[in-house]
C-alpha cells in the first residue's frame with residue numbers, strides 16, 4: 001500500500017514536471033511535453049554547471065546531446081556512410097551503394113542555434129541515410145564550427161567554403177554527383193546558413209556550377225523583430241522559447257548575452273534608431289508580408305524610443321549574411337527555386353512565411369509547405385520515442401518535394 005502510494009506520488013510529480021499547457025492543435029502534445037522536459041532538464045543541469053564555473057553551458061549541453069545522440073559512421077545495406085572534409089570543413093557523406101549513373105546531390109546544414117548538434121547526431125544521421133536511400137542521392141551533412149568557440153561570421157564562412165567545395169568538379173566527380181541537380185538545404189539555424197549561402201552564390205558569377213534548389217526547414221532569418229505574430233503567439237511553446245531564440249542570436253553574433261531583454265523588447269529597432277531605414281523596415285513589415293490568417297489579431301510592436309546604440313555596438317544585427325530576410329529583391333531574385341517548411345507552433349513561423357513572400361515578389365518559384373499542427377524541430381526529432389506524426393509527415397513531404405524537383 002505504502003509502495004503504491006509512493007508510486008502514485010512519484011508519478012504525479014513526474015507528470016507535474018512534464019506537464020505543460022500547450023495550445024490546442026499541437027500534434028501529439030504529450031510527446032512534445034516529454035521532449036521539452038528532457039530539454040529543460042539538460043538546460044537546468046548545464047546552467048548549474050555553468051554557474052559553478054565547471055564548464056561552459058553550451059559545451060556541456062553539446063556533450064550531453066552527443067551522449068544521447070552521437071554515432072559512428074556505420075554503413076547499412078543500402079547506404080555507405082563516411083566522414084570527409086569540404087575545403088577543411090568536416091562533413092558526413094551518405095551515398096547509395098547501388099548504381100553507376102550520376103546521382104543527385106544535397107548539401108545539408110543541421111540546426112541547433114549555431115551552437116548545438118552535429119551532422120553526426122543520430123537524428124541527422126538517420127535523416128541523411130533516409131534521404132540518400134529514398135532519393136538515391138548523395139547527401140553531405142556539414143559540421144560547421146559552433147558557438148561559443150566560433151561566432152559569426154565563422155559559421156557562415158564554413159558553410160560558404162563547404163558549399164563552394166561541394167560545387168567543385170573534384171568533389172562532384174569524386175562522388176559521382178550530377179552538377180545539374182544540386183540542392184542546398186538546412187533546418188532552423190542551418191536553414192539560415194543555407195539561405196545566406198544561396199544569396200551569396202546566386203550573385204557570384206565566378207562559380208560555374210549552380211544549385212538548382214534551396215530547401216529551408218523552419219529557418220531563422222531575422223533578429224530585428226521579436227514580436228512577429230508567431231513570436232507573440234508561440235512565446236511559451238516548447239522547445240524554442242522566445243527568450244532562448246534571443247540568446248542563440250546574441251551568442252551567434254558574438255554579442256553580450258545581457259542584451260537579450262533589449263532585443264526581446266524590440267528596443268533595438270525603435271523608430272528613433274537612425275541605422276534602420278524605411279527600406280530595411282519594409283523587408284520585415286509583417287503587416288504587409290503576412291497573409292491575414294497568420295496576422296490574426298496581433299499588433300505590430302514598434303517603439304518610438306528604445307535603447308540607443310545597440311546597432312552601433314552589434315552591427316551584425318544588420319548584416320544580411322546573418323539576416324537573410326534583409327536581402328535586396330535583386331539578390332533574392334538570383335537564388336534558386338525554393339521550398340520553405342513552416343510550423344504553426346513555432347516562433348520562427350513568420351521568418352519563413354515572410355521569406356516565402358519576399359522570394360515570390362522577387363520572381364522565385366516557391367513551394368510553401370505549412371504544418372498547422374507542427375512545432376519547431378518536429379522534422380528532425382522524428383525517431384523513437386519522440387517521433388511525432390507531424391514530424392514524419394513533414395519529412396516525407398520534404399523528401400517527396402526534393403524527389404520531384406531535383
Ligand SMILES: *[C@@H]1O[C@H](CO)[C@@H](O)[C@H](O)[C@H]1NC(C)=O
Nearest residue numbers: 261262265267305306307308
Ligand atoms: C527600452 O527602452 C525604453 C525607452 O528608452 C526604456 O525605458 C526601457 O528600459 C528599455 N528596455 C530595456 C529592456 O532595455
